[in-house]
Amino acid sequence: MTDTSDAHLTETLIRSEPLCEGDFLKARRDTVRMPDGGVSTREYIVHPGAVVVIPLLDERHVLVERQFRYPVGRVMTEFPAGKLDPGEDPWTCARRELREETGYTAREWAHAGDMHLAIAYSTEIIHVFFARGLAAGERHLDADEFLDVRILSDEALLDAARAGAATDAKTLTCLLWLQNVRGGHWELDWHPNPDPDRHVAG
Structure with a gap:
């Protein structure tokens, strides 16, 4: 459920880099801009569903x-x-x-x-x-x-x-x-x- 009032919670992508490219799963590290303007990283698994x-x-x-x-x-x-x-x-x-x-x-x-x-x-x-x-x-x-x-x-x-x-x-x-x-x-x-x-x- 998406709400336009959630803009103050949303992070936006700055850049993305691969960490692992497996046969089944892939891992990425993204650099994101925080809602307050700060910068952080997010590491996550990419799954095919x-x-x-x-x-x-x-x-x-x-x-x-x-x-x-x-x-x-x-x-x-x-x-x-x-x-x-x-x-x-x-x-x-x-x-x-x-x-x-x-x-x-x-x-x-x-x-x-x-x-x-x-x-x-x-x-x-x-x-x-x-x-x-x-x-x-x-x-x-x-x-x-x-x-x-x-x-x-x-x-x-x-x-x-x-x-x-x-x-x-x-x-x-x-x-x-x-x-x-x-x-x-x-x-x-x-x-x-x-x-x-x-x-x-x-």
């Missing part, structure tokens, strides 16, 4: 994944997710990631909203999708991808979050969406799968 999918199996259960995440050194419980390929539409990415990682396709999809994962040091934006009318199929994991697919009740996932067993930020945020959608407080704009040949009705 990603999607996360909340797959609704029925009125009480969802699909989740268990995957080892190297930076934190532990197996995490999370909703299916993945990064955008260059120029890829988030809708396309969401359908692809669900199919490749879980083997499931969905009869209907809804874009719930977007979230910024780490606003202090990353450009990453994650597009949040719901999927329903699921049908199981074959997974197509990347060669370096190892994960388990699990079925959990909404209550079990909420309990895991409350107990500190599920700590993935995007999944915790998606739980807020899930609770409000299940409770009828937030409405979704559902659309049929545009690739019906990729869905086998269950």
Whole structure:
């Protein structure tokens, strides 16, 4: 949400320099002018963007994944997710990631909203999708991808979050969406799968 009255808070770019050019992530250091006229630097990660999918199996259960995440050194419980390929539409990415990682396709999809994962040091934006009318199929994991697919009740996932067993930020945020959608407080704009040949009705 942008407000023209926020001008007294806005920083403006003076110059930008690369710090790291990785295959996946890039790091930059920008010199910025502060609202009071002073100068400072901002170091941040440039991320290509990603999607996360909340797959609704029925009125009480969802699909989740268990995957080892190297930076934190532990197996995490999370909703299916993945990064955008260059120029890829988030809708396309969401359908692809669900199919490749879980083997499931969905009869209907809804874009719930977007979230910024780490606003202090990353450009990453994650597009949040719901999927329903699921049908199981074959997974197509990347060669370096190892994960388990699990079925959990909404209550079990909420309990895991409350107990500190599920700590993935995007999944915790998606739980807020899930609770409000299940409770009828937030409405979704559902659309049929545009690739019906990729869905086998269950």
